[in-house]
Amino acid sequence: MRMMAVAVVGRKNQLQFLHRVPELDEVTCQQYLFANLDVIEDKNACTAAVIGLIVSKSDSEKRECFLGGMLPQDDMRCVRIALGLVMASALVRRLRAQVHQRTGLPALARSQPCTRRYAAKPQPLQKDLALLEADKVRNFSIIAHIDHGKSTIADRILELTGTISKTGSNKQVGASPPTQMATRLSHNDVIMARPQVLDKLQVERERGITVKAQTATSFYTHEGVEYMLNLIDTPGHVDFSYEVSCSLAACQGTILVVDAAQGVQAQTLANFFLAFEKDLTVIPVLNKIDLPGAEVERCKAQMESLFDIAPEDVILVSGKTGLNIEQILHHVIQRVPPPSADREAPLRALVFDSWYDEYRGVIALVELMDGRMRPGDRLTSAATNLSYEVQELGVMYPEQRPTDGLYAGQVGYVVCNIKDRQEVRVGDTFYQRGKPVQALPGFKPAKAMVFSGLYPVAQIDYEALSAALDRLVLNDPAVSVARDVNAALGPGWRLGFLGILHMEVFSQRLEQEYDIQVLLTSPSVCFRVHTKQGELLEVESPDKFPALADIDFCEEPMVMGTIVHPQEYTGAMLSLCEDHRGVQKIKSASSGYATFDYEEIGYKVSDIVKVQIMLNGDPVDALSIMTHGSRAFSKGKALCQRLKETIPRLVDRPNVGQWIDPHWWAGWGGGGRGTHQLEVLGSHDHNPHIALHDSQLVEIAIQASAKNKIIARETVRPFRKDVTAKCYGGDITRKKKLLSRQKEGKKRMRAINSIQLPKV
Secondary structure, three states, X not given: OEXXXXXXXXXXXXXXXXXXXXXXXXXXXXXXXXXXXXXXXXXXXXXXXXXXXXXXXXXXXOOEEEOOXXXXXXXXXXXXXXXXXXXXXXXHHHHXXXXXXXXXXXXXXXXXXXXXXXXXXXXXXXXXXXXXOHHHEEEEEEEEOOOXXXXXXXXXXXXXXXXXXXXXXXXXXXXXXXXXXXXXXOOOOOOEEOOOOOOOOHHHHHHOOOOOOEEEEEEEEEOOEEXXXXXXXXXXXXXXXXXXXXXXXXXOEEEEEEEOOOEOOHHHHHHXXXXXXXXXXXXXXXXXXXOOOOOHHHHHHHHHHHXXXXXXXXXXXXXXXXXXXXXXXXXXXHHXXXXXXXXXXXXXXXXXXXXXXXXXXXXXXXXXXXXXXXXXXXXEEOOOXXXXXXXXXXXXXOOEEEOOOEEOOOEEEEEEEEOOHHHOOOOOEEEEOOOOOOOOOOOOOOOOOEEEEEEEOOHHHHHHHXXXXXXXXHHOOOOEEEEEEXXXXXXXXXXXXXXXXXXXXXXXXXXXXXXXXXXXXXXXOOEEEEEOOOOEEEEOOHHHOOOHXXXXXXXEEEEEXXXXXXXXXXHHHHHHHHHOOOOOOHHHHOOOOOEEEEEEEEEXXXXXXXXXXXXXXXXXXXXXXXXXXXXXXXXXXXXXXXXXXXXXXXXXXXXXXXXOOHHHHHOOOOOOOOOEEEEEEOOOOOOOEEEEEEEOOOOEEEEXXXXXXXXXXXXXXXXXXXXXXXXXXXXXXXXHHHHHHHHHHHHHHHHHOOOOOOOO
């Protein structure tokens, strides 16, 4: 019997069977193979798609997977998985060519268009930028607290200037471009409306927030004169304040947006003072005035008292309806000064953002402070002193649109075929080779506040994760990276983030954009430990925490918090600050009206302890945490209770992402720790996977210790096999003998037992 199976490697390496066609002859299978062979281009959705021909010879012979005999089996380098075949996309493309050559059948069109972002060459911009002098350029950003309507106002500005259609893709409802194929293959993918054009990341559309600053160029005619407007839409959450800081360096003005219903909030203050420190022109805008709960006069009074902004200078708009958006553009042109740039001076270009493209390497977003830049020019980096040739340059409109050149004061992207992300740094200065200039000040490095360990779920993914990490850090320079090795989790990295949300978004981007499952350890901050030998240690992870006998005293970082709230919640806020050590529960205590911002003020002596988790007396550093002494008991007890629920009495193996040949599993003898049972879960309609159940026959003691004392304990009870079930009577000594053997066996198991912890 021959069976045709269509197999796809989906997101998170899950195997799917779309359909199976039994009882086909080999010629028909080959034709079906060729007709349906499709290379899925979107790496976010699928790695590859192939058609596998399965031949079942007999029960005694091994089942083989091959592609209709089209290629020798030793050339396929395939991974055998149950009833399918998965291959690298490059090999599938080669296979397509060989099938076409051997069969002579005509090539068929792909069932889905290519969805890779930069697979096709972008269309050039039909405009001569040389005609736009620096005094006709306005570089500005939009800043606000989270969810005050920055991205919506950016959409209305792009619509008003004709950059995007008012009824075009920015209003379409459906899967986002990077996940169209995933939506076709998996019913679990989310299909959502996408009104924010500049929120290009999948994580932004899922969470409904902006996490990455995006640039868009538009052209607008005011009083008969055409202007070039370079807009930067910035994030609103405090965890992404470094993005805001870098974006403001490329601007001469900013639009400060305030929600008419919420009023001035914490990040509104923080972003305003960032712009104030850089001496930028601030254009105040009051958004969402069409809401029933809008309090326009109260918000104007707040802006006057906090920012010294006259009420008559505030522009009242509605990003939803587009009301008064044109007034914003008039104020930008009239009030924001043009960049002080000289087109005839030597080239100086500031790099304020960058990302990696699979085909063209590193793409840098630059503002030309002086000079001009054309394709073919040789650029030199002031930071690395390396030279490159400009392959392509252009503007973001809002996608990449090549131009014949960029000129002083303008903002655009540059492609120089740079493959090493270490060679491009945010804040670097590009100048023309042979004409060195004084480097621009650049940006202060971001100071990480939260640290976490990053490890691949399967060590086979280490190299792929390393490459993905390099590319993602290029796009998010606020993340600090250091290699690390954990005894339990293997080689990985120690990452520093600006906050918990920053950490979660970074992890989510790794999984969505690079299809790699990762494991993040419990986040912690950097403590200072003074030893009795006079050393000062900066400890970021529990495994670096010194022994209790060597510690003189510890210090923890402190912040000066700013809480903005209505007056009636003052008592609740004071009580919250007294009862919690920086725990963010402000929203619940203030019914959503209060917001919190902070700034670092140094370190203070504190009672910091290491809560160590032990399993059957063996410490597990990967599960240990550092916390204040007053919270050691509660956190230790909570960890033990969670581990009791996590450590199953039936331990599933192999690890997530590890694909195993079922015939190899069927002949596996296993160790002596328990009874083994093979199960194949799922069917052709689902994602089948193989799990090996290992029954825990030994009691597991979960303990938490702090300062060399056990502070909490939980116990996972073992399974007990009924060894007397086969005795239907007879002498009682027979049952006692069996029970005695079981008891001795359990003693031996305890001596050699090792506990399998799930990684997710």
